[in-house]
Amino acid sequence: MQILKAAMAGTLESSDVQVTLEPHEGENQVEVQSSVLAQYGRQIKDCVNDTLSSLDVNGVKVTVVDKGALECTIKARVQCAAYRAAGVESGYPWGGAIK
Amino acid sequence: MTQEKRLRRLRRSMMFLNAQRPALLKDAYIYKPDSLLLDLEDAVAENQKDAARFSLYNALKTVDYRGVERIVRINGLDTPHWQEDIRVAVAGGADGIRIAKCETAQDVQTVVKHIEMAEEEFGAEKGFTLVMAALESPLGILNAFDICKACPERMLGVAISGGDYRKSMQASYNPGGIEMLGGRANMLIAARAAGVQCFDTVFTDVDDEEGFRQEVIQNKQMGFDGKSLISPKQIAIVHEIFTPSEKEIRTAERIVRAVREQAAQGIGVFTLDGKMLDIAFVPGAERTIELAKASGVYEGDL
Numbered sequence: 121m122q123i124l125k126a127a128m129a130g131t132l133e134s135s136d137v138q139v140t141l142e143p144h145e146g147e148n149q150v151e152v153q154s155s156v157l158a159q160y161g162r163q164i165k166d167c168v169n170d171t172l173s174s175l176d177v178n179g180v181k182v183t184v185v186d187k188g189a190l191e192c193t194i195k196a197r198v199q200c201a202a203y204r205a206a207g208v209e210s211g212y213p214w215g216g217a218i219k
Numbered sequence: 220m221t222q223e224k225r226l227r228r229l230r231r232s233m234m235f236l237n238a239q240r241p242a243l244l245k246d247a248y249i250y251k252p253d254s255l256l257l258d259l260e261d262a263v264a265e266n267q268k269d270a271a272r273f274s275l276y277n278a279l280k281t282v283d284y285r286g287v288e289r290i291v292r293i294n295g296l297d298t299p300h301w302q303e304d305i306r307v308a309v310a311g312g313a314d315g316i317r318i319a320k321c322e323t324a325q326d327v328q329t330v331v332k333h334i335e336m337a338e339e340e341f342g343a344e345k346g347f348t349l350v351m352a353a354l355e356s357p358l359g360i361l362n363a364f365d366i367c368k369a370c371p372e373r374m375l376g377v378a379i380s381g382g383d384y385r386k387s388m389q390a391s392y393n394p395g396g397i398e399m400l401g402g403r404a405n406m407l408i409a410a411r412a413a414g415v416q417c418f419d420t421v422f423t424d425v426d427d428e429e430g431f432r433q434e435v436i437q438n439k440q441m442g443f444d445g446k447s448l449i450s451p452k453q454i455a456i457v458h459e460i461f462t463p464s465e466k467e468i469r470t471a472e473r474i475v476r477a478v479r480e481q482a483a484q485g486i487g488v489f490t491l492d493g494k495m496l497d498i499a500f501v502p503g504a505e506r507t508i509e510l511a512k513a514s515g516v517y518e519g520d521l
């Protein structure tokens with residue numbers, strides 16, 4: 121998927137996560153801020169990377185501000201930010217690239 | 220569950236949830252409503268419609284709702300959103316779709332056509348996704364019977380939406396609901412004639428417990444199947460009022476038994492506790508017992 125611009129999804133409410141995605145030279149880079157970083161930092165990063173790879177997104181910098189989100193929420197926000205950044209607004213591949 | 224059972228399942232409480240808010244989505248089943256109304260429409264801001272769909276899809280696919288029915292409220296047919304809403308609801312495996320601002324049988328058929336397309340696209344079981352219609356205008360109420368009959372194999376029922384209905388009738392909320400009487404009654408008559416369920420509108424003042432209770436009692440007296448809700452704290456009150464009491468269940472059992480026994484002896488009409496009884500009382504009594512069974516409070520053997 122072609123990333124055209126920077127985009128953000130999610131909020132800073134409890135149980136949510138705010139994901140910002142922007143074009144970036146080189147490999148994907150994921151930066152996580154979370155109050156449970158020591159415990160779940162690795163898991164959050166893996167979840168973001170897995171979601172990006174399902175969507176075939178390369179060359180982005182992702183900033184994640186976690187407020188205690190479940191994995192399904194992290195996925196939802198990364199997917200939303202990616203499609204916003206790609207300028208796609210309909211015809212989403214539910215069950216395909218969006219797993 | 221057979222399609223017939225799915226269409227007629229117990230729906231005393233149908234609680235709205237904003238599909239965009241993860242905190243609400245993840246543990247709504249804890250409050251044990253009969254159904255959840257996962258909202259993509261009014262609760263979601265115009266610029267977050269996409270985010271709500273991603274959040275909904277992932278919740279539908281991962282959260283175990285423990286048997287609570289999951290119905291998705293899609294945006295109105297006059298918006299650019301409803302087609303994508305239908306795709307995500309079907310792809311996520313939602314039990315049904317609530318059509319907002321439904322005014323004609325054609326509206327139902329349009330939605331059903333797109334559900335069929337989505338079931339095909341995502342390889343979902345054909346016919347799985349049920350529909351219900353929210354009637355929010357005088358035209359919707361006048362067309363209620365046609366709407367109820369528009370798709371018998373998928374239509375579970377109709378609900379009235381008080382906010383928009385009152386506005387379009389140039390009326391506002393009154394305790395006792397005089398302004399809603401015609402709309403509620405017409406919709407109930409249409410739903411019963413068509414053999415589908417019928418649900419009342421939300422009660423928006425969550426702190427007015429007594430006003431809420433009075434409205435739910437009236438709903439039950441009028442013959443509604445259940446009510447749309449906006450807060451978990453409204454669920455217990457609805458279940459208490461809509462679930463038959465111990466006394467109602469005993470009376471229903473006595474009626475069914477007495478009519479059977481008398482009929483076996485060739486007697487059609489007789490009195491029980493000083494009240495006239497005949498075969499016409501049986502369906503009502505049987506419904507009470509069925510409702511008690513569905514609500515998990517029946518311990519008898521009928």
